[in-house]
Amino acid sequence: MKALIGIAVLWGLLMTTRYTLVFVGFYGLPAAIVALAVLTVLVVVFRTIADLLEPGCGTLIQYMPLFFIPVLVGVTVQENLLAEQWVLIVFTVIGATLAGLMSAMFAYRLFAGRPTVSTVHSQGQAND
Amino acid sequence: MIDLVWFIVTIALYIGAVELYERSDGKLWLHPILLPTVIIIVALKLLHVPFAIYLESVRPFEYFLELAVVALALPIVRHLAVVRDNVSAVVAAIVAGSVTGVGCAVIVGIVIGAPDAMLATVAVKSITTPLAVTTTNAIGGHMSIAAAIVVLSGIVTAVAGPPILRRMAFTDSVGIGVVLGTAGHAIATAEAFRKSEVIGAASGFAMASNGLLTALILPLIWPYFT
Numbered sequence: 411m412k413a414l415i416g417i418a419v420l421w422g423l424l425m426t427t428r429y430t431l432v433f434v435g436f437y438g439l440p441a442a443i444v445a446l447a448v449l450t451v452l453v454v455v456f457r458t459i460a461d462l463l464e465p466g467c468g469t470l471i472q473y474m475p476l477f478f479i480p481v482l483v484g485v486t487v488q489e490n491l492l493a494e495q496w497v498l499i500v501f502t503v504i505g506a507t508l509a510g511l512m513s514a515m516f517a518y519r520l521f522a523g524r525p526t527v528s529t530v531h532s533q534g535q536a537n538d
Numbered sequence: 539m540i541d542l543v544w545f546i547v548t549i550a551l552y553i554g555a556v557e558l559y560e561r562s563d564g565k566l567w568l569h570p571i572l573l574p575t576v577i578i579i580v581a582l583k584l585l586h587v588p589f590a591i592y593l594e595s596v597r598p599f600e601y602f603l604e605l606a607v608v609a610l611a612l613p614i615v616r617h618l619a620v621v622r623d624n625v626s627a628v629v630a631a632i633v634a635g636s637v638t639g640v641g642c643a644v645i646v647g648i649v650i651g652a653p654d655a656m657l658a659t660v661a662v663k664s665i666t667t668p669l670a671v672t673t674t675n676a677i678g679g680h681m682s683i684a685a686a687i688v689v690l691s692g693i694v695t696a697v698a699g700p701p702i703l704r705r706m707a708f709t710d711s712v713g714i715g716v717v718l719g720t721a722g723h724a725i726a727t728a729e730a731f732r733k734s735e736v737i738g739a740a741s742g743f744a745m746a747s748n749g750l751l752t753a754l755i756l757p758l759i760w761p762y763f764t
């Protein structure tokens with residue numbers, strides 16, 4: 411029941427955001443993402459909202475992978491594009507991802523002002 | 539009747555895949571997103587079912603996906619505390635990782651003459667799948683290819699990320715989390731939580747905040763790039 415209340419509140423926020431965006435003429439912004447930004451600010455300011463929404467949000471996030479299976483299955487209608495653009499797709503998945511990873515690591519090192527936590531190193535080795 | 543069948547099949551496959559994934563101790567090729575997707579694609583091909591019929595059947599998932607995106611606000615706020623001790627490094631890592639990843643993909647796309655829709659598709663590679671799908675739809679990309687790219691990027695990061703970071707003697711737990719979350723989104727975040735709560739929380743924060751900011755900024759600036 412608590413989960414349903416949480417989901418209903420999220421739905422209300424999403425619909426309000428969608429109609430507000432249409433009303434003010436911001437058609438390019440996805441309503442779900444603006445609603446996410448609004449809710450983030452609301453939860454930071456009013457912490458008690460988190461307690462009300464936690465069961466609903468938890469349920470939705472738990473089943474989130476299920477919700478984008480249909481989107482992934484949609485790859486089947488893009489077979490020709492996949493065949494044409496496979497070089498870009500493979501580069502994006504492997505090359506650009508690893509470039510982003512290395513870049514994030516160097517940027518963190520550059521700005522981090524505290525000693526590293528060596529215990530994590532050994533823990534990571536154990537898990538891999 | 540067909541509608542109900544595909545809806546139930548998708549849910550059943552997902553539940554089965556979650557069970558298999560947990561029993562296998564998190565083998566990535568049994569990931570609950572990948573396995574049902576592959577099985578459904580093969581089934582649709584074998585049974586000659588058009589994608590439009592399948593899509594009509596699973597339409598409710600589309601609405602739940604939007605609600606799930608909004609629900610991400612709670613993890614973002616929950617993970618704020620983990621990163622606030624080193625805000626400048628966290629912000630620098632997220633911005634550098636995101637811009638480099640997207641920049642490399644878009645530049646290579648431009649060099650090889652990819653169409654605008656493909657550039658819009660790879661431009662969302664650095665954000666988590668639900669946000670990527672929503673954002674690429676807003677800027678004219680292909681939702682399914684964007685989702686596939688994001689999921690596969692997550693697997694690459696989860697598999698190759700930790701060994702690379704270890705080889706580079708990068709041992710800061712918050713840093714490891716931020717790097718994995720920025721490059722590999724939800725799948726890498728799941729791997730990060732398997733390493734430690736701190737790495738996982740930092741990864742979750744990086745994934746969510748990077749996704750939120752990119753998803754808000756990209757639709758506003760993208761028209762000027764195309």
